[in-house]
Amino acid sequence: MKKLTKICKSVLGASITLVLLSGCGMREPRVVYQDKIIQVPAEAPPGTVEYAWEEPMVDTVDVPPGLDPEGQYYRPAHKEVIEVRQGRWTHYTQPRAQYK
DSSP states (O other): OHHHHHHHHHHHHHHHHHHHHHHHHOOOOOOOOOOOOOOOOOOOOTTOOOEEEEOOEEEEEEEOSEEOTTSSSEEOOEEEEEEEEOOEEEEOOOOOOOOO
């Protein structure tokens, strides 16, 4: 009877050890999900016209004293702002974003 008890204890110990060791090596692989959020500006629908305002080009010039161009009155020396190019609306195309 003692022999049977020793055998049972050794079998029980060996089975517990086997279960513990087999449980350590056979884990399921862990799946990791990584979320990437890429914000892209919304594209305008086809046919939409978008314009951008270009400011007028101006320059400052020194005007000497003298008669006006019609010769009617005397004007003192002064500075005058002249418009080199008028302001205008131009067609604007939005640059496309390049994502890798």
